[in-house]
Structure formats: structure tokens, C-alpha cells
Amino acid sequence: MKLVNQDDLLSPRFTGQIHEVAEQLGQYFYETAAERDAIGGTPLEQRKAIRESGLLKLFISEELGGLGANWPDIYKTVRTIAKADSSLAQVFAFQFLMLATIRLYGTTDQWQKLFKETAEKNLWWGNALNPLDNRTIATRQGNHLVFNGQKSFCTGAIDSDRLIISAIEEGTEKFIVAAVPTQRSGIYLKHDWDNMGQRQTDSGSVEFKELRVEEHELLINPGPFSSPFSSLRSLIAQLIFTNIYLGITEGALSEAVKYTRTNSRVWSGSLAQSIQQDPYTLLHYGEFWSSLEGSRVLADHAARLLDNAWEKDLSLTVEERGQVALAVFSAKVNISKAGLDITSRIFEVAGARATTNNLKLDRFWRNLRVYTLHDPVDYKLKDLGDWALNGTYPSHSFYS
Template sequence: MNTIANEVSVPPVFEGPPQHRADQLAAYLAKTAAERDVQGGTPYAQREAVRQSGLLKLLIPLEWGGLGGDWSQLYPIIRTIARADSSIAQVFAFQFLMLASVRLYATEAQWQHLWHETAEKNLWWGNALNPLDNRTIATPQGEHYLFSGQKSFCSGATDSDRLIVSAIEADTGRFLVAAVPTGRAGIKLNNDWDNMGQRQTDSGSAEFTELRVEAHELLMNPGPLSSPFSSLRSLVAQLIFTNIYQGIAEGALAEASQYTRQSSRVWSGSLASSVQQDPYTLLHYGEFWASLEASRVLADHAASLLDAAWAKDLTLGDEERGQVALAVFAAKVNITRSGLDVTSRIFEVAGARATTARLRLDRYWRNLRVYTLHDPVDYKLKDLGDWALNGQYPTASFYS
């Protein structure tokens, strides 16, 4: 990994409130984002910069050594990072999906210990929980389990300190979730992620060979989908996707507008004296901004509802949970459509020269296209349609 993308840019000394640190981090990441998109692989230096920023502790209470933030503060920070580098934004955001999993599935003693430890040691968390991939089997061995099998889409697992892993219990078919150290014997992380977008998310596969998981490492009390509160995990995840999509599209719009102002030429048939006054160029930019602004408002509204639901803990009811789901799904549908539109149409206003490989403006569309395929938006539309037509809230699951 002795490349210019990992050497030329020295991270800043992070200071100030969380959003200011995120702005500093985004500026640092933007310097090498295009080069690292070519490179792929694990962005060790950039992940270390995220750790140095202190933002891995954003949701952890102040009295435990964290930054004391909430979801409404976190999601705009995810967007800020995604504008510059959506791969790092995904890995960063999954830190909080994993911490949310611990909080929602574990006993009070478990989650408080793990959150304390995360703040104290500034730990990175990675993902090996994939509910659709049932190839990992858990075999009971007295007071512990042995996990063996494979898992795909393990975003952020490489270079992490802790993993959330899942498996199917051999005798009962029960879905098990556990928190384990990434460096434990029996875990092999394969650097086999080589997709056209989100190229530095370390979303490759993992192999488990008789991975020992102690009973106290299982996050099964109250466990997944045991209550409206525990089922908030899927909505945390869906809103993570939504805000990363939003950040990608906003980053594309910002870079395209800068290129248009500095380098694009007015078309020969235009009556305008400059491209910045061309009515068709202004029309397109107006459409872009209006659609992304609407999506941003929806995303922020959903985050405020999530905060209110999160504060209710186990008193959260089905109806309140359902209202959060509707808000999250509406936001996700809108940014999926508007984001793909903006990231593909920016070339219409930037011009033919903007397609040069040096700029790699296509990375915004590639990143968004890859990420939006991970969870088909058609099923969110079905859920929204069931509400609009039949008054039925989305059924809680790992994806809804």
C-alpha cells in the first residue's frame, strides 16, 4: 500500500465540535478520493484519520468518554463525509450500526460495557452480520459455541477491532448474533471486494473456522426483533443508506458546479454570454438542487423521529415505530431516484471534457449505483403503498 494516495495527505489536528471535525475530515479525504477510487483496497491511512478525529465515539455519552451526540447530529456528519468519500462514509456509518446492534440486542450490562470500552480504547467496529447469508453455522460446545462457515458483504471488517457476527444455530435454526474481537483465532477476512463502486469499503467476504464464541458474547437478551425498540436496527441502517446516498449526490453536484463555473464553455447556439447565464444550464442546476433539497428535508425529518423513538427504549410502540419506518422509507425512495438522476446528468451541464478519466466524476454514479442495489427500493415502495392504500405499517424485519 505504498501509494501516493496514502502518503501525500497529512490529516489535520482535529478540534472543535463534531460537525467541525467532520468538515476537517472531509477536506482531508477529498484530496485523494479520486486516486483512491482507482486504487481500491483498504484505506488504512484514511481510516486512522477517522479514528484520530474522535468521531467514532459520537453517540457514546459524555460521562463515558464519548461526544454525547444523537442521530440527528450523526446523520448530517455521515452526509458531510460522503460528499467527499462515500466509501469512508459507509465504513464510518457502520460503526454506529454496530453500536446500535449492541445497544438494541444486548443486556444493559453487556451494551454498557462494550460502549464504555469503545470510548476508552477508541475502537473501530466492523460488520459480519448478514441475515440473508446463512452459511455460517453455530455448534454448541458446553458453555460456548463454535462458528464455522462464510459470510459476504462484511463492510468495514478489515482493520477493525471488534466484529458483530451472526450464525444459524445447528440444532434449532435460531439466528444468533455476537460481538467478538476481530483478531481472534478462527476469523479470516478476505480482501476480495473489487466492485465498480464503493471500492474502499472492505465489503469482502469472511470465513470462520471453529471460531469460539463465549455465551456472554452473544447479544440475545432481549435479542433481534424482540420488540419494536430492538427492531429499530433496520431503520438505523436504512437511514444510514439514505444519508450516504444524499452525500454522494450533493458531492457530485458540488464538484460538477465547480467544474462548470471554471471550465465549461457556453454552447455556440446559446444567446448567453457565459455558461453561468445559459438558461438551460441554470434549468438543470435548478432541478438538481430542488430534488436534493427535498430529499435532505425528508432525511432530517426521519432522523428527528428516530431520535424520539430511540429515547422511548422498550416503551416504544408498534405505531410509533411504524411512523419512523414510513419516514425513513420515503426519504430513501426519494434520494435513490433523485441521486441517480443527478449523478448521471451532471455531465449534461459540465460538458464532454468533464468525462476525462483524470476527474473521475463518474465515481459518484458508480458509488451510488452499487450501494442502491444492496437493498431493492421496490420493496420500500411496496411498504409505502401498503400504508397509502391499506393503512398497514411496514412489518419489522432486518430490512424493513
């Protein structure tokens, strides 16, 4: 597919250009999204298009060869792609979560070197860091470590160039993170992701067998939770989820509008002359729009706060970090509820014929239902309630 020239993305007008590229990618993905959803597996052709677009370098500064986009622009790009294909949006967005992990956990020399290499070689990063899955054990052998075990939910690991991995260090119970080449001996990628939604996220498992990890590949200085700044990783992830949920819901609503306008029929008991004048149809669409618009405003507000916090670096305070967490959790809770409601109720305005398997409009609900189970939204509500009642900020964790 023909996209904006990558050189143009480095011009002063790059912000407009990256969104133009995202729109083009979205349209390209939309053409086969329903078909590929049914097939599952790895969308190699579409991942190649993302790689060739130049957008993998969005997060990296211009000084290191990237595009230097801010968090609001990155999230807007993710949301645009999610509207067309949420699986590809998830894999794409995890590129930035992995790079943020390097920046937050590694030394200055580590992250600058890896960022520069990523920009120069257009590398794609995959995920094998699952803090709830502690089946991988790292054993020290001289001046290196050896990883053995498994990791589940490894989004984007297949077809990646590099991986962020984690393990529990034997004898210390210390949680360690490392950045390694995907093709290194001892890494075995399993094609075992076959869930009912997000079917092309390559979120299967990875097995490590005598994987050698060098000391300089460990991201432990300063490491996780060493400061309020380093703990921003979980909030970056939560806001990725939020914007993908938004994109899924926007895509579902767009499809419902299209179908209602062209195919839905006025119910026999209605006094309206057309479906577009039916009061109950308009009422439902009004509910959809108001809840979705509220979620959009909250997500954009959270992105701006996150961007401000990111710029503060190590000077970020606990209170400032807490305010970002409250904004992110509020946005996530709202779109989780609004999205599941809208993606299931679009059939009420589209009608019985919209349930035909040819349209596959159920994919929006399936994708959102699977993704919103990543971590229980009840715990976000608990954190928000603790703030509202007790003035207590959410504690730092890999999910909060």
C-alpha cells in the first residue's frame, strides 16, 4: 500500500502527517479486518505495512532518529488504528509500552543505545513480561543469567525483533526485566493464541529453555518502582487499553450507523416515516454518543496529564503520579462500561438482519470483552473509591 513518505514524517508538519498515515493504515486494515478476525493467526502482511509506515519510531526522540511524538499523539494514533482493527492496534501500541519500559527501567546508556538502534533498524518490540506469570526462573551462572520457564499473554512476540522479558531470580525472589533479541537460541514462540476476541494479537505463550541473558541486557538500574517516574509504566499500559477500547467502540458505532442508514427498517408500530426519524432509534444513538463522548474527553485529559508527568522525569512527585492514576482509571472504567454496552446494543438499532455472520458485527463486542478482562475493572473502582472517601492515591503496581 502507498503511504506518506517516511522522510515527510520528519518535517515540522509531522503531527498532521502521522495521523494521516494512521488513517491510511486504518482504512487498509478495515478492508480485511472481519475476514482476518475469523481466521486468527499472525497478520504478517498488515504488520509489515505498519513497519514500513515509519510509525514504529513515534515514541523515540528526533535526536535519536525517531519522530518525537508526545503521548496524546501516540494514543490518538493507536485509537485510529483500533477503530479499524483492534488486534493490530494492540500489537502496535505494545511497541511503545516496551520502549517505555526500557526508558523507565534501564540506565541512560541502555535506553539511548536501544532507542537509536530501534530507529535505525526499524525494530519491532514484543512482550514477554507478564508479572502475574511467575513460571520463569532466572539462575545466575558466573557473569550471566539463564532463564527457564514459560510466559503467557505475550502480545506481539511473534514477528518481533526484540523482546522485553521477565523472570524471578532464583534464591532472591527478585523480579528482573531484560531486553533480548527474539531470535536468540533458547526462546521458543508458541502459536497457541486462539481466543474468541483480539484474535490476531499474537498473545500466545513463550517458553525459555536455557536462555542466556547477559548482565548488560538487564533493565534493573533503576528498575521497577524505583521512583514515581518509573511506576508510570502501569499507567501507560492502562491508557493504551483505554484508547483501544475507545477505538473498538468507535468502530462498532460507525458500523451501526452505516447499517442503520442503509438497511434498517422502521418497526411496524412506529409513526416515523424513516428509520432516521424513529424516536427510539434516536434515543439509543443519543445514549451511545453521550457515553462515548464522555469517555473520549476523559481519555484525552488523562493523556495530557500523563504527558506532563513524563516530562517531569525523576522530579515527578507521588502526588502528581497519583493524579495521573486517578485520571487514567476514571477513563478506563468509563469506556469499559460504555464500550461493552454499546458494542452489545448496536444490534437494537441495526435490527435482526445485522446479526448475519457475513457482517461479523459481533467482533467488536468479542474483542472488547476479551481485552477488558486483562485486569478486573472492579479494582480500579476500588482505587477510585479509596480516593473519593479517604483521599488515598492508588498504590504502585504493574496494574495500578
